[in-house]
Amino acid sequence: MKSLINRFSRWGSRNLLHHDSLGGYFEPVIQLFKPNWRAGLYRAQVSDVSLLLEGVVAINLRVDDRWPIHQAGQHIDLTLEIAGKLVTRVFTVASSPNLAKTKNTIRLVVKIQPEGGLTHQLPVLTRGDWVNISAPRGEFVFEESKQSSLFLAAGSGITPFIAILSSLQKERAIAQPIHLIYYAKPEQHLLVDELNELSQQLPRFTFELMSRAVHGDVYEQLSDYINAKLLVCGPNKFYQSAKEFAKIYDCAISAEHFSLMGITESTTSEFEVSLNGKQLSLKNTSPLLNQLLTLGEHVNYGCKIGICHQCQCTKKSGVVKDIRTGQVSDRSEELIQLCVSQVLTDLELET
């Protein structure tokens, strides 16, 4: 019955109201009563904001009952409205599913990025503010097995491990030993108190704090763990070291790595651009549209000078520059005009 009503309302809103959903059609009206309500997203309310270290902020969010509770290690999209613009970034949930179940609370631990954007807005949030989150996603979860596990974290990459470890806490004692190697700049390790607490509660869990300056590359730490299963979360370079080790010693490895690619502007470079899933390599020397047309790709266009918005497409990720104004885009999903966009990083596009 419910699905029948759903199908009917979907059909009605598509054909009669020209919106994908009834919620989408009434969204601004619903927002009068429920601030920040958005079709297809969940609402969450800020319950606490605190600074863990200089430049690292922890945010507690109250989620509503409809939110599908995450598995430890999964991430969410966080969307904020900043000066009228919706900006979205992905963050791992740094708290256990149990906390979400019992207290309707999730925690995010976020490093404030120097280049600005969404993360700069986070310390300014105050208790009671509304934000939007997506349903949890991601395959980076922990499976119990006989084999011992090695967790490798770098910087704010500690967050999924905190979620995983605190989810083990409440359950029966686990069979396998878990060791965590956590890299960060000296004195910059996050949530060390919680790690200490966890190591007391989980008899088979141990951890070490390390830093590159003192201990060298993570690769050098791995020789004792040839038979372990590797779980890695950290920047791309950190992950590459672990991957190389896993390849040589044939270890199982599962990873979540964030690669904030540098922006290349000055030199002529080629970038990987995926257009509706198709991989192309495009240069930063002429607008995207020209290159796509030369390659014979079927993309819509009109004026080619930025007036008509016919060449509009969705940039799922990556950075472009508006060649008219010189404005550099955000990293997150947004609409761009191909004819006036210059590519600055690898891109994911959808028409």
Added chain:
Amino acid sequence: MSKVNQPNYALLGEQLDQLKAETMAKVGQEDADHIRKMIVIHRVFEWSGRILLMLGFINPFLWLVGVLSLALAKILDNMEIGHNVMHGQYDWMNDKQINSKAYEWDIACDGGSWNRVHNYEHHTFTNIIGKDRDFGYGLLRLSNDFRWRIKNLWQFATYILLSVMFQWGIAYHELAAERVFFGKKNDTRKSQISAKQLKRKFFSKGAKQLVKDYLLFPLLAGPFFLWVFAGNFLANLIRNLWTSTIIFCGHFTGDVKTFSEQECENETRGQWYYRQALGSSNLKGGNLFHILTGHLSFQIEHHLFPDMPAKRYREVAPKVQLIFAQHSIHYNTGSFIRQYSSVLKRIFRYSFP
């Protein structure tokens, strides 16, 4: 371009680019709030209108209020919301509903088709004879650039008919240009969409609108089928007349210039701005009037900056006027009555050789 004292195009381009950059830097929460507010008002008027139409049996006066309310909603959806959102004025918001790719308006014309003909052809090639099919819509002779034909004698009646059926005129516009049903194919037109797709879109969108206004809602009213049917018809009619009138005032007043294709080859940014300036005319009015016209009362500013949130035209208009004055460009503005009578005169004048 053939004009006696030509403006300094480079300077004109620079000044207008700068004005755009300055204004766009201010665009933010206020603009997002404005468009959401317009959508809220639309939803309220549309649904109170539809309900009141069904309550006409209690008191016909309710029915009348219903007609006006629904007409107002349709005008808002068409002008201040649809036209502007589909121009990409709010794409920067990253909102899933309020953007030029997703938005579809409540008229017979398929949004994609309108985007192609209007956003691309009309806004890029404004008033270039042969390229901007909005100039006279292929039905009316509005300048000596077109040869006089017998049918022009009764073009005043054609104009009235076009206004009455305006949404269907717009819907059919691209199909006429592509000669989908009649006429010889024009080989110089390169279309990115096939005739078959065009036909399918035309019929499916048109049918949806017809079924909604003339079958579904009347049926919902049961015994008051005809009341609702007639009410919807009237609301659509009012919207058609209003939008058509406003749009004619923006482009076909007596002073609006036309251009030839040769003139516009290798145009610079400044020259493009200049053509936009001479191809449009403004209407003076108050707050409500501007909103009901979707700020097309600032047609000049809209043509200079088509993807700037339209409410901002109010603040850029005086600055545009100053820049124009500096380059001795005529800033064509006037009251509604004055501009509209000028349009009617033009249609009448070119009815004759």
